[in-house]
Amino acid sequence: MTCRRRTWARYSDAHSVISRAVPLLLLAAVVAAAVPAPLDPLKVAPHIYELEFENEQVRVLKQTIRNGETAPIHAHPDRVMVYLQSCAWLEDDGAGGEQMQLFKIGTAVWAPAETHGGKTASVAQECLVLEIELLAE
Numbered sequence: 001m002t003c004r005r006r007t008w009a010r011y012s013d014a015h016s017v018i019s020r021a022v023p024l025l026l027l028a029a030v031v032a033a034a035v036p037a038p039l040d041p042l043k044v045a046p047h048i049y050e051l052e053f054e055n056e057q058v059r060v061l062k063q064t065i066r067n068g069e070t071a072p073i074h075a076h077p078d079r080v081m082v083y084l085q086s087c088a089w090l091e092d093d094g095a096g097g098e099q100m101q102l103f104k105i106g107t108a109v110w111a112p113a114e115t116h117g118g119k120t121a122s123v124a125q126e127c128l129v130l131e132i133e134l135l136a137e
Helices: 002-034
Strands: 049-054 058-065 074-076 079-083 087-092 098-103 108-111 114-116 127-134
Touching (some): 087 127
Antiparallel strands (some): 049 058, 058 127, 074 114, 079 108, 079 127, 087 098
8 A cells, every 4th residue: 555655646746746847847938939030030130139028928128210220020919018218200101102100109019020120210200119928828
């Protein structure tokens, strides 16, 4: 009987460790898949993006948009963007023209996952944006 209990105890301990490790490994895979490492804005554009905070659910980046600066191609997961100052710039409207994008200080907007970059910024003044990236559901 003692031998069975020890065997069961070892199995139970191993099962407990595995049952705790599997969800963590799955979470790590989801987080790693959220933004492909080669396209991570912190890696490809450290002159534009700074890490402010990170945990298992979110990553908070501070983005500084400067006139005449070109961001390399990079990717973002779904995110909320909060403008830390008033920002204005011209954007291609998709019909051969341009339209003004204007955000007041404190404006929060939803931005779906995207890969973008390669365009030179044309902002009226330096623009600071806090990006709250959602890493896991």
